[in-house]
Amino acid sequence: MDCVNGPTSPGSTTVGDGRPLHEVARSQASAPQPILNGEVEAVYRAAIDRMDANEQCVLAARFATGEGIAKNLALSALLYKQAAQQGLPQAQCELGLCFGYGRGVAKDQSKAVSWFIRAVDQGHAQAQYNLGDLLSPIGVK
Numbered sequence: 001m002d003c004v005n006g007p008t009s010p011g012s013t014t015v016g017d018g019r020p021l022h023e024v025a026r027s028q029a030s031a032p033q034p035i036l037n038g039e040v041e042a043v044y045r046a047a048i049d050r051m052d053a054n055e056q057c058v059l060a061a062r063f064a065t066g067e068g069i070a071k072n073l074a075l076s077a078l079l080y081k082q083a084a085q086q087g088l089p090q091a092q093c094e095l096g097l098c099f100g101y102g103r104g105v106a107k108d109q110s111k112a113v114s115w116f117i118r119a120v121d122q123g124h125a126q127a128q129y130n131l132g133d134l135l136s137p138i139g140v141k
Contacts, residue, residue, distance in 0.1 A: 053083040063079065064103070089123070093126055
């Protein structure tokens with residue numbers, strides 16, 4: 001499993017009423033929101049807290065692309081951060097991209113470098129490429 005392909009058992013994460021989280025996500029308003037609020041936020045927060053890092057990363061990828069749910073870059077970055085803090089290299093790489101391009105967070109090259117390095121330290125090849133790409137325009141040798 002990875003952040004793009006999702007969990008091997010679809011619907012493994014459910015909310016309080018037993019519905020899969022992806023169904024709840026689809027039922028929210030179609031307009032992207034900076035951060036969820038009200039009842040929807042409470043449902044997401046409860047479900048997200050029960051997710052493992054891989055599931056958080058999968059959901060983050062879906063919010064980033066708008067695949068099956070309303071696109072929400074701020075929530076995507078938040079989910080990537082939660083998964084990255086648990087040590088998932090793919091999430092660390094994705095969070096580096098969020099900071100590098102300002103997707104859902106303020107653009108911050110030093111934070112991007114920091115997250116890429118964490119992923120590189122775990123052998124993540126794409127993070128190594130992204131790190132080199134980010135540093136090459138500023139002349140790091």
